[in-house]
Amino acid sequence: xxxxxxxxxxxxxxxxxxxxxxxxxxxxxxxxxxxxxxxxxxxxxxxxxxxxxxxxxxxxxxxxxxxxxxxxxxxxxxxxxxxxxxxxxxxxxxxxxxxxxxxxxxxxxxxxxxxxxxxxxxxxxxxxxxxxxxxxxxxxxxxxxxxxxxxxxxxxxxxxxxxxxxxxxxxxxxxxxxxxxxxxxxxxxxxxxxxxxxxxxxxxxxxxxxxxxxxxxxxxxxxxxxxxxxxxxxxxxxxxxxxxxxxxxxxxxxxxxxxxxxxxxxxxxxxxxxxxxxxxxxxxxxxxxxxxxxxxxxxxxxxxxxxxxxxxxxxxxxxxxxxxxxxxxxx
Numbered sequence: 001x002x003x004x005x006x007x008x009x010x011x012x013x014x015x016x017x018x019x020x021x022x023x024x025x026x027x028x029x030x031x032x033x034x035x036x037x038x039x040x041x042x043x044x045x046x047x048x049x050x051x052x053x054x055x056x057x058x059x060x061x062x063x064x065x066x067x068x069x070x071x072x073x074x075x076x077x078x079x080x081x082x083x084x085x086x087x088x089x090x091x092x093x094x095x096x097x098x099x100x101x102x103x104x105x106x107x108x109x110x111x112x113x114x115x116x117x118x119x120x121x122x123x124x125x126x127x128x129x130x131x132x133x134x135x136x137x138x139x140x141x142x143x144x145x146x147x148x149x150x151x152x153x154x155x156x157x158x159x160x161x162x163x164x165x166x167x168x169x170x171x172x173x174x175x176x177x178x179x180x181x182x183x184x185x186x187x188x189x190x191x192x193x194x195x196x197x198x199x200x201x202x203x204x205x206x207x208x209x210x211x212x213x214x215x216x217x218x219x220x221x222x223x224x225x226x227x228x229x230x231x232x233x234x235x236x237x238x239x240x241x242x243x244x245x246x247x248x249x250x251x252x253x254x255x256x257x258x259x260x261x262x263x264x265x266x267x268x269x270x271x272x273x274x275x276x277x278x279x280x281x282x283x284x285x286x287x288x289x290x291x292x293x294x295x296x297x298x299x300x301x302x303x304x305x306x307x308x309x310x311x312x313x314x315x316x317x318x319x320x321x322x323x324x325x326x327x328x329x330x331x
Contacts, residue, residue, distance in 0.1 A: 029062035030227045035083040037068045040257035042184055042246075042268025043212055044087070046109055046278070046288075048256075049249030050238025059234040061227070067256055075103060079217060084224075085231060088215035090299050090318075091145050094309050097318050102218040106323040107232045107289040108210035109239060111281035112203030114183035114271075115146055115211075118190065119198045120175045126200050129178050130154050137164035137171070137179035146180075148306035149207050168193060183275065184268030201275055208298040210291065211277070221320070229323045236289040236329040239278050243269075243331070279331035287328025291321060 036044050047065060050056050056063040066083070068074050078086040079101050088105060096103040117136070123129060129136070138147055138161050150156050164179055168186055171177045172193045181187055183201060190197045203209075214235065216228055242249050246269055254260050272278055282290045296315050303309035 026062060029057065029060055030224070030230075031062045031064070032056075032084045032227060032231055033064045033066060033082070034085045034231070035066045035068060035072070035074045035077055035087065037074060037087045037089070037212075039067055039069055039260070040253040041260060042250075042253070042265045042272060043110070043114060043182075045242040045246055045249045045253065045265075045269065045272075046239030047087070047235055047249075048238075048252040049242035049246065050234045052248035052252050053238070053241055055234045055237050055241070056231075059230040061230055061234060063231070065256075075101065075215075078103060078215065084216065084220055085228070086215045088213045089211060090209040090213060090296070091303065091308065093213070093215055094300070094303060094313065094318055095144075098309060098313065103215050104218060104221060104317070105210075105213045105215050105291070105319040106221075106228060107214040107236065108291045109212035109214070109235070109289060110210060110277045111279075111283050111290075112201065112275065112277050113146075113207060113209050113211040114275075114277060115202050115207070116181050116183055116187070117150075117178055117200045117202070118171070118181035118186055119178045119200070120171075121196060121198060122175070123178065123198055126150075126154055126205065130156055133160055134176055134178050135162050136160050137162045137177060139164045139166065139180060142180055144308060145209075146202055146207055148308060149202070149302055152302075152306060153206065171195075171197075183271045183277075184264070187271075188264055188267045203277075204275070208295065208302050210295070210299075214289075221323075225323070232289060232323045233325050233329075236287065236325055239288050240329050240331065243273065243278065284331060285328075287325055287330055289324060289329065291319060291324070293321075 051063055051065060074086045075096050077083045093103055093105050168189045171179050171190060172195060187197055187199050214232060220228060250265050278288055282292055296319055300309060300313055300315055304311050
């Protein structure tokens with residue numbers, strides 16, 4: 001039987017001097033199950049850091065982190081009570097609310113989505129991709145997220161789209177191919193294949209969604225609001241700590257996901273910092289995790305314009321700002 005990370009690692013981490021808080025009797029802690037959106041990686045670093053360094057415990061929480069993956073329906077696990085909180089995405093949250101599910105976003109770890117278009121070195125702009133009609137390899141989920149935005153903003157047509165099967169092999173053998181890429185994943189694999197790609201981070205071009213958000217249910221908000229607030233506070237402190245010294249969090253990440261290497265984690269952290277995914281935008285002055293009504297309105301407007309959401313969507317059912325840290329956790 002697989003034990004919780006907090007149980008397995010508590011003793012060894014404390015012995016290593018990584019816990020920043022005095023031990024608390026486990027019976028006095030509020031138990032919380034947090035589900036991630038994929039296998040453990042640098043983009044999850046702040047949460048694993050908060051667990052590894054005792055930040056959750058210091059805020060009175062006994063947190064269990066459960067990895068997501070291709071066969072894990074995080075929203076279903078959240079609304080059925082298997083998770084207390086979930087690592088989410090604004091478009092997914094809006095879709096859930098429109099289906100009548102009681103899901104709300106309470107914080108946004110990343111001010112920008114790590115989603116990008118990846119091209120060969122001779123391709124210098126998104127406009128060039130469009131003008132030359134280059135083939136673009138996209139996964140199914142792109143058609144309900146960023147592809148409608150690219151079509152609206154740059155005039156792309158569906159006839160250039162090919163199915164992306166999560167292998168960079170076609171890209172490495174055909175210099176005309178453009179493909180989707182998560183900032184720390186596909187570009188890294190392509191570099192390992194001997195090509196230094198050009199990466200166009202869509203959030204830099206106006207793609208509006210936040211990323212690596214924290215979602216919970218309306219029941220959790222009504223019944224355990226203090227737990228939600230403490231979880232958000234500790235997680236944002238975890239991100240602040242992770243960007244300063246990621247070693248504690250990285251140890252947990254690699255234990256949970258043995259396929260993750262130190263080299264790839266280092267690459268991921270480098271890109272998070274280079275593109276200021278956690279610390280840029282409003283987070284620079286209002287603190288890590290911050291969200292704004294203006295930004296959520298832009299997300300809604302994009303989705304309505306792309307036919308991904310209804311115009312009468314009530315954003316007050318989608319997100320709330322009441323659980324953000326009262327004292328900003330500044331980068």
